Amino acid sequence: MKRRFKKSSYFPCKLEQLEQDLKDQYFHASPDLASKIIHHDGKRCIIVFIDYLVDKNYLYNQVIGEIQHTPKWDHKTFKDTIPVSDSKQHTELNAIGDELLEGAACVYVEGEQNCLTFLIPRVEKRQPDRAETESLIFGPKVSFTESLDTNLNLIHKRMDTSSLKVEKFVIGNTVPTEVRMVYLEDLANEDNVQELRGRLSVLNVDDVLDSSTLTQLIEDNSYSIFPQFLTTELPDRFCYSLKEGRLGILVDKSGSGIVTPSSFFSFFQTTEDNYTRWNMGAFTRLLRIIAMVISITLTPTYVAALTYHYEIIPDALLVSLGHSRTRVPFPPLLEALILEFLIELIREAGARLPTKVGQTMGIVGGIVIGQAVVQAGFTSNILIIIVALSALASFTTPSYLMGSAIRIIRFPLMIFAGLWGFVGLVFSFAFIAIHLVKQRSLNRPYFVPVYPFQPRDIDNSIFRLPFLHSNKRAYSNKPKRIQRFPKPKKQKKSDIDE
Amino acid sequence: MAQLQIPLDKKIKAVYLLIVLHTMQIGVGIAGYPRLVYLEAGRDSWISIIIAAIVLHLTIACIVFILNTNKDTDLHGILTNWFGSFIGKSITVVFIVYFFFMFLSVMINYIEFVQVFIFPQMSPWFITAALLTLVLYAVIGGVRIAVGTSIVFFFGAIWMVGLLYKPITLIDIDGYLPMFESEPRAILEGAKVTSFTILGFELLWFLYPYIHDKSKVNRFSQLAMAFTIAMIFTVTMVSIGFFSRGQLEGKIWPALSMMKVISFPMFERFDILAVALWMIIILPNMILLAWMISISAKRVFGWKQKYFLYLLVLIAFICQYQFDNRYYVNMLTDYVGQVGLYLGFLFPFLLLPFAIFKRVKGKNKADAKN
Amino acid sequence: MRKTNYLGIIFSLLILITSTSCIEPNIIEELGIVTAYGFDQNEDTQEIEGTVVLYQFNPDITDASQIIHSDGKTFDTIRSNANKQSGYQIVNGQLQTILFGPSISEEGIFPYLDTIERNAAVSDMLYVAVADQPTRDLMSASNYEEAPNIGIYLHRLIETAVKNEVIISSTFHEFMRSYFRAGLDPVVPILTVEDNKVEVNSIGAMQDDILVGTYSMDEIFYARLIRDRFKQGRTELTMDLNDFEGYIAEYVHDPRGDEMHVVLDQLGSTATIRVVDIDALAFEVDIKLDGRVIELSHRINLDEPEPLHKMEREVERQIEENLTKVVEKSQELNSDIFGFGTKYNNRTRGQPLTSEEWRDLFPNIEVDYNVSVEIKRFGIVQ
Structure with a gap:
């Protein structure tokens, strides 16, 4: 395709001048701007690039090598012979500078009207590796990397369909970052797509650090403690969500994708639930939700019961509780707060330290301190059990953000229980319930199979049915096609021994 | 003005009526109701309930008929359409005042539960503040949130019905015998008492325009009524069998007293939690009433709904100080019930002739056009 | 992104928290x-x-x-x-x-x-x-x-x-x-x-x-037999050995004398009190009882219907006898722990019974007993 370029005011120019101008005007005397001048047939050609941004191997073998072997030196021939697809012709010095920053090599033959750039960036990327934060026992273990190309590649490999649509956004004024919105055109709800497109294109910030930062920029209610967009580092989970009619967002330089709209209960699912047999999957799903409830209620109930409602404690437990409590100098609320705080400290310390030290930390914190705390009469041993159990329960939540939210939410609950007993506890639960009902994720209800009440969606959120029976996608995402596949014909049930 | 233009995303499904109307009816009343009806109708309370149920179903049918005559508008709109702005506004204001006292009576009755059962020294204004915070937080989210919280709270509380199994095992059949002993007059009195408890269906007057599929309104409202009746029937029958005459006549809140026998291995006294959990049962009442009051006030006076909500919360908070002993609480509850009898049950039937008239006229017009 | 009045909520929460001393x-x-x-x-x-x-x-x-x-x-x-x-x-x-x-x-x-x-x-x-x-x-x-x-x-x-x-x-x-x-x-x-x-x-x-x-x-x-029901009751009865003379497999000398001791357990029972004649204050108590023999001081072949039935009849007779005694005792004490009065009250529609009235009536009631006993099992020996 022929493109006509406006006659440049800058070109043609001397090679040395071009080099000097780039160095002085655009790069402000950067030491890393490299250049090479080659002669051929009386013609001179300069190649300018930034040392650490281009793929040197490629530069020497393909670009310079081709130039040297080309008999006729002009830009048209270069463009044809040099095997780099991403080549452009520029006439403005600034445009050339921008290209150089992206990892291009700039080629200029003296006397030409414009300047050629070949994009040959050196990309430091790691290979797709095992997932770290969302670890799995079962199923594919590959995780997203920090490279957008690789991530897109991973997704395309899994979803070999023409309806996969990718839209490009560039977000960030200071540091522009590429953001891709990925969805299946024939499934994703048009309103959702519009909404997300609107939110992404309206976004006017200086920088997007990571996908988790992006979620905080575009989520519905930034004051809520609950995450509203799911972030995942598993391509298979990402793709599974797309196949449910959800939308995905990938951010360059970020090792995790965003899935939206997500409901409260989707934070308690893993892909593993789908890989295991349905009854196991259903069991683990229910287990996690029960664990969440236990994690939230157990310590506050202890505090409420010991502070106000001694009536409810069964007499077998009352004696041992009473015995161990007599030595504790704090009221139950303070006792529980101290111990919960201690557990959080151990967790945080373990997370900050290198893996090997972290494990030691866990043992020291968990066993030694736990033992000593009880013996010193700081807490009752039943509280140790309760606190450990609820911490354990909170770690079953697959989403780290949701797990943290649950752990943090315990503290206000404990305080309320400590101040007003069960009335305070019920009050705070009611408050959380109202809050969850009010939440929205991408303008879709957050607390979905509960309200709006969708009994058919329980299959895909809280429970799981055998795949052949769950041939419908979740209603709450409002996908264009509800049916995954036609329901298999029911075979006539034969009698026993027929 | 009369017609309401409600955006589609503010509308709710008719199925929710099943739960919302039910939660609106079941509140503080059911805790004390078995005794009240027993005092009137004795062992034959079930006949009273059935009579009240028939009247209730008829009333609902009547309300739905009137609402269907004027599509897409609430009670205020209907009255304004038929009788002009002044009468429409006046009657709506009467309803608002009535709802406000209902709101107040629910609140102070719950305060009394808490004070009697768990924390005698807990100050009433504090519980009021807690309840009003939640009401404010929910209602400010709009009608969908008000309905949504009611549904979530319904699921949060309905399992408590299952706990009746323990009292049921302790039922003494002799408590129900001999049947048909009460006089018809006593039974009617019992039905009247029952009607106080099942008030709350007036919500339908105001929620109707927000319902998406209007053809199903009748079906689900009737089902909701049946559900409520089944609930109070069960609770009353279990109470009568569980307590003997003298006990039942003496217990102010038999339904809560029944909870005293429920215990779990790790939770010896369920009644303590039940009283706290009762908050979840009354919150839908308060939230929906607050929503109704604020939206109707907006319809009448035309300011922002938000301001009415703040005003309501403020007035309720101040009024709560006036009701700090059992005598006044009883008086308020009784008066609200009496007024409710007229506004809830009688009022729809008064409107019925006008609705029929409008329909006939509308039909004639349509015929004439054809 | 939605406008929510968080300030208001936080403020009200603060008010709640400050009232801790309540x-x-x-x-x-x-x-x-x-x-x-x-x-x-x-x-x-x-x-x-x-x-x-x-x-x-x-x-x-x-x-x-x-x-x-x-x-x-x-x-x-x-x-x-x-x-x-x-x-x-x-x-x-x-x-x-x-x-x-x-x-x-x-x-x-x-x-x-x-x-x-x-x-x-x-x-x-x-x-x-x-x-x-x-x-x-x-x-x-x-x-x-x-x-x-x-x-x-x-x-x-x-x-x-x-x-x-x-x-x-x-x-x-x-x-x-x-x-x-x-x-x-x-x-x-x-x-x-x-x-x-x-x-x-x-x-x-x-x-x-x-x-x-x-x-x-x-x-x-x-007393419990009438007032309540058994699910796994237990009782011991003493019978005259001579009644079972023909069935005893082998006479073993028993120092306890010519008596046979029978222990029944896993007893299930239902009792119904019926008012037969309300004016004559005549009541009837039907009791159905089933259970198993867990101990027998003499070996009797219970596999045969005859001794088994005989034993059942004997048990019935003894229970009836004892019931009569117990009810008579309660009439003497004038304390109706069985609930005859409640059943009486169930039949007198329109005039609720008071405790005082029943105190006058209770000593005069006549009670008949119909006890039917079924011995379902007798352990792992016959």
């Missing part, structure tokens, strides 16, 4: 949690002497018992006077047993039960029991097994007896229900001390709230 906490180690009360009447001062059993928490000993004696005219005064002798706040929320000494049970126990019903903190499932000696002595019995204190022990003792269907359950709720029901009198377990250990001795028949007589453990079985 409620007095009841932290368990600061409480003297009462598990049992015992009441005796002081004949001289006309005051009630209360024995209060509470938990005493101490990590160094497993025992958690403390007993305080205090006086007062009312239940609550006793509690509050007991508090004068204790550094703990004495509370009733875990009350499990309430015990009355003979001096009170003969006068009427109802006046002391009101506060239990009125106070929501007290459970309805506590046991009401009567002691056959001053409760002060009974509650100082020092052998209470593994229980933390005697209050818990008393509760477990009665509960086990109820579970084993040895006595008739009398929780506070059941006591009040019977008390308030015309034509049905409450029963209470009677406790006694033997070798420094409390045991269930008999059950007491109440006339309203006054103890008028006792039924021995053997008689309780028959």
Whole structure:
């Protein structure tokens, strides 16, 4: 395709001048701007690039090598012979500078009207590796990397369909970052797509650090403690969500994708639930939700019961509780707060330290301190059990953000229980319930199979049915096609021994 | 003005009526109701309930008929359409005042539960503040949130019905015998008492325009009524069998007293939690009433709904100080019930002739056009 | 992105938090949690002497018992006077047993039960029991097994007896229900001390709230047969050996004499009381009983229908005999623990029976018994 370029005011120019101008005007005397001048047939050609941004191997073998072997030196021939697809012709010095920053090599033959750039960036990327934060026992273990190309590649490999649509956004004024919105055109709800497109294109910030930062920029209610967009580092989970009619967002330089709209209960699912047999999957799903409830209620109930409602404690437990409590100098609320705080400290310390030290930390914190705390009469041993159990329960939540939210939410609950007993506890639960009902994720209800009440969606959120029976996608995402596949014909049930 | 233009995303499904109307009816009343009806109708309370149920179903049918005559508008709109702005506004204001006292009576009755059962020294204004915070937080989210919280709270509380199994095992059949002993007059009195408890269906007057599929309104409202009746029937029958005459006549809140026998291995006294959990049962009442009051006030006076909500919360908070002993609480509850009898049950039937008239006229017009 | 009035919410939350001092906490180690009360009447001062059993928490000993004696005219005064002798706040929320000494049970126990019903903190499932000696002595019995204190022990003792269907359950709720029901009198377990250990001795028949007589453990079985139903009851009967002479496989000399002892267990029973003639006060009690033989002092071939039926008839006869005795005893005491009055009341529509009326009628009632016994199994020997 022929493109006509406006006659440049800058070109043609001397090679040395071009080099000097780039160095002085655009790069402000950067030491890393490299250049090479080659002669051929009386013609001179300069190649300018930034040392650490281009793929040197490629530069020497393909670009310079081709130039040297080309008999006729002009830009048209270069463009044809040099095997780099991403080549452009520029006439403005600034445009050339921008290209150089992206990892291009700039080629200029003296006397030409414009300047050629070949994009040959050196990309430091790691290979797709095992997932770290969302670890799995079962199923594919590959995780997203920090490279957008690789991530897109991973997704395309899994979803070999023409309806996969990718839209490009560039977000960030200071540091522009590429953001891709990925969805299946024939499934994703048009309103959702519009909404997300609107939110992404309206976004006017200086920088997007990571996908988790992006979620905080575009989520519905930034004051809520609950995450509203799911972030995942598993391509298979990402793709599974797309196949449910959800939308995905990938951010360059970020090792995790965003899935939206997500409901409260989707934070308690893993892909593993789908890989295991349905009854196991259903069991683990229910287990996690029960664990969440236990994690939230157990310590506050202890505090409420010991502070106000001694009536409810069964007499077998009352004696041992009473015995161990007599030595504790704090009221139950303070006792529980101290111990919960201690557990959080151990967790945080373990997370900050290198893996090997972290494990030691866990043992020291968990066993030694736990033992000593009880013996010193700081807490009752039943509280140790309760606190450990609820911490354990909170770690079953697959989403780290949701797990943290649950752990943090315990503290206000404990305080309320400590101040007003069960009335305070019920009050705070009611408050959380109202809050969850009010939440929205991408303008879709957050607390979905509960309200709006969708009994058919329980299959895909809280429970799981055998795949052949769950041939419908979740209603709450409002996908264009509800049916995954036609329901298999029911075979006539034969009698026993027929 | 009369017609309401409600955006589609503010509308709710008719199925929710099943739960919302039910939660609106079941509140503080059911805790004390078995005794009240027993005092009137004795062992034959079930006949009273059935009579009240028939009247209730008829009333609902009547309300739905009137609402269907004027599509897409609430009670205020209907009255304004038929009788002009002044009468429409006046009657709506009467309803608002009535709802406000209902709101107040629910609140102070719950305060009394808490004070009697768990924390005698807990100050009433504090519980009021807690309840009003939640009401404010929910209602400010709009009608969908008000309905949504009611549904979530319904699921949060309905399992408590299952706990009746323990009292049921302790039922003494002799408590129900001999049947048909009460006089018809006593039974009617019992039905009247029952009607106080099942008030709350007036919500339908105001929620109707927000319902998406209007053809199903009748079906689900009737089902909701049946559900409520089944609930109070069960609770009353279990109470009568569980307590003997003298006990039942003496217990102010038999339904809560029944909870005293429920215990779990790790939770010896369920009644303590039940009283706290009762908050979840009354919150839908308060939230929906607050929503109704604020939206109707907006319809009448035309300011922002938000301001009415703040005003309501403020007035309720101040009024709560006036009701700090059992005598006044009883008086308020009784008066609200009496007024409710007229506004809830009688009022729809008064409107019925006008609705029929409008329909006939509308039909004639349509015929004439054809 | 949505506008929500968070400032308002946070503000109201702050108001809530600042009002922390509203409620007095009841932290368990600061409480003297009462598990049992015992009441005796002081004949001289006309005051009630209360024995209060509470938990005493101490990590160094497993025992958690403390007993305080205090006086007062009312239940609550006793509690509050007991508090004068204790550094703990004495509370009733875990009350499990309430015990009355003979001096009170003969006068009427109802006046002391009101506060239990009125106070929501007290459970309805506590046991009401009567002691056959001053409760002060009974509650100082020092052998209470593994229980933390005697209050818990008393509760477990009665509960086990109820579970084993040895006595008739009398929780506070059941006591009040019977008390308030015309034509049905409450029963209470009677406790006694033997070798420094409390045991269930008999059950007491109440006339309203006054103890008028006792039924021995053997008689309780028959009382329970009418009043309640058995699921896994047990009884022992003695039969004349001569009746079974032909069936005994091999005569073994028994030092107990010419008697055959039969133990039946896993007894299931249903009883229905019917009013046959309301004017003549004629009642009929149908009892269906089934169970198995668990012990037999002489080998009888029960596989044959004849001896089995004979035994069943014999059991029926004996049960009927005993039932008659028990009901006659109750008529003498004029305490209708079986609920004949309730059934009578069920038939008199329009004129509710009062307790007083039934007191006049009850001694004159005529009762017929139809007992049908089925022995379903007889163990792994024939």
